[in-house]
Amino acid sequence: MTTSAKGLEGIVATQSSISSIIDDQLSYVGYRIDDLAENSSFEEVVYLLWNKKLPNTTELEKIKKELAEHMEIPDAIIDHLRSYDLSTVHPMAALRTAISLLGLYDNKADVLESEVNKQKAVSIQAKIATIVAAFSRIRNGQDPVKPKKDLGYAENFLYMLNGKEAEEIEIEAINKALVLHADHELNASTFTARVCVATLSDIYSGITAAIGALKGPLHGGANENVMKMLSEIGEEENAIPYIEKKFENKEKIMGMGHRVYQNGDPRAKHLKKMSEELTKLTGQEKWYNMSVKIEDYIKKHKGLPANVDFYSASVYHSLGIDHDLFTPIFAVSRTSGWLAHILEQYENNRLIRPRAEYTGPELQDYVELAKRG
Numbered sequence: 001m002t003t004s005a006k007g008l009e010g011i012v013a014t015q016s017s018i019s020s021i022i023d024d025q026l027s028y029v030g031y032r033i034d035d036l037a038e039n040s041s042f043e044e045v046v047y048l049l050w051n052k053k054l055p056n057t058t059e060l061e062k063i064k065k066e067l068a069e070h071m072e073i074p075d076a077i078i079d080h081l082r083s084y085d086l087s088t089v090h091p092m093a094a095l096r097t098a099i100s101l102l103g104l105y106d107n108k109a110d111v112l113e114s115e116v117n118k119q120k121a122v123s124i125q126a127k128i129a130t131i132v133a134a135f136s137r138i139r140n141g142q143d144p145v146k147p148k149k150d151l152g153y154a155e156n157f158l159y160m161l162n163g164k165e166a167e168e169i170e171i172e173a174i175n176k177a178l179v180l181h182a183d184h185e186l187n188a189s190t191f192t193a194r195v196c197v198a199t200l201s202d203i204y205s206g207i208t209a210a211i212g213a214l215k216g217p218l219h220g221g222a223n224e225n226v227m228k229m230l231s232e233i234g235e236e237e238n239a240i241p242y243i244e245k246k247f248e249n250k251e252k253i254m255g256m257g258h259r260v261y262q263n264g265d266p267r268a269k270h271l272k273k274m275s276e277e278l279t280k281l282t283g284q285e286k287w288y289n290m291s292v293k294i295e296d297y298i299k300k301h302k303g304l305p306a307n308v309d310f311y312s313a314s315v316y317h318s319l320g321i322d323h324d325l326f327t328p329i330f331a332v333s334r335t336s337g338w339l340a341h342i343l344e345q346y347e348n349n350r351l352i353r354p355r356a357e358y359t360g361p362e363l364q365d366y367v368e369l370a371k372r373g
């Protein structure tokens with residue numbers, strides 16, 4: 001057997017026609033992320049990822065309507081969210097459980113037929129935004145707000161989160177963030193989803209497993225930790241001494257570095273621009289200025305680029321979103337990619353089962369319990 005690649009670095013583990021990263025350029029089904037970020041709605045991207053073509057007007061209206069119509073969640077999920085000790089539960093843990101629970105209210109959860117799976121995809125994509133918003137409201141002692149059928153996805157999410165219709169600039173920011181986070185080739189959570197459903201387990205299992213993988217700070221959980229770091233730094237002049245200390249302690253800087261991108265994450269510049277605009281608009285420029293200082297310093301001293309999580313932190317913060325909801329919002333977006341990969345996996349399935357390079361002791365004789373030292 002050949003030697004293993006730590007963290008599977010550089011290993012091509014599957015074929016996929018959903019998204020690609022070539023020469024540091026990201027595209028969804030061949031459409032450049034820059035064009036999609038500037039021009040498309042999240043629903044357009046959802047359609048693109050699931051159907052591998054951009055929707056025409058009728059198709060776009062249909063997916064928008066379907067998503068809005070499926071957003072409402074069973075009362076039992078709300079009751080369940082109310083039963084948590086919300087002072088300690090992380091919203092990603094709540095989301096992981098709520099999606100799993102959602103499967104119990106779907107009498108076709110275990111049916112793997114293609115058409116049924118597509119219906120489940122719409123339902124899960126629609127409901128995940130509602131679950132995140134409901135969790136946040138219940139935690140704040142407020143009643144969950146039902147979705148409105150005439151609102152787009154980003155707008156509905158903000159409406160359910162805040163209990164009032166959002167400003168255009170907020171909708172634009174969330175829409176763009178959802179577009180930018182939607183898919184990213186074979187990242188850890190997407191790979192997790194594919195490994196899970198390749199056993200012919202159901203979609204709910206795949207999404208639940210993926211949420212678990214995204215939660216970690218080396219992956220989606222980094223965005224919350226970026227804001228934690230910025231808050232600890234507090235003021236711009238503290239930024240560089242803080243980072244130097246982290247380097248001395250050999251600690252990682254959240255939101256920096258990437259396994260695949262060597263010269264920078266193409267999504268980061270969009271979030272950086274949004275961060276600049278939104279922090280200025282809300283009088284919170286210090287978070288942007290501090291982020292730029294850190295980015296420049298780390299680029300210069302470590303050669304590491306900012307990743308998608310770095311500037312998303314100050315974007316969400318300037319929209320007044322609780323810091324521990326940053327990763328759940330990432331999950332809301334990435335669900336579209338997970339679902340696309342799950343559907344693709346089912347279409348051409350083979351069990352995913354790599355090998356391990358054994359590094360333990362050579363074969364040895366069994367020692368009876370009484371004779372062991």
Ligand SMILES: CC(=O)SCCNC(=O)CCNC(=O)[C@H](O)C(C)(C)COP(=O)(O)OP(=O)(O)OC[C@H]1O[C@@H](n2cnc3c(N)ncnc32)[C@H](O)[C@@H]1OP(=O)(O)O
Nearest residue numbers: 217218219220222251252253254255256257258259307309
């Ligand atoms: C949506 C996403 O998932 S994007 C990634 C989100 N995660 C983060 O932002 C967490 C911070 N970043 C990291 O931990 C890493 O850059 C990862 C996990 C994203 C990718 O890392 P890998 O390709 O596995 O690189 P690895 O962790 O092995 O690091 C390689 C070297 O670079 C250093 N390095 C990598 N990232 C960082 C960082 N953010 N801060 C400081 N040093 C870093 C490591 O310490 C290591 O140095 P060494 O060789 O001297 O020991």
Ligand SMILES: O=C([O-])CC(=O)C(=O)O
Nearest residue numbers: 183184186187188259308
């Ligand atoms: O691709 C990765 O390893 C992580 C990432 O940027 C993402 O999931 O968006």
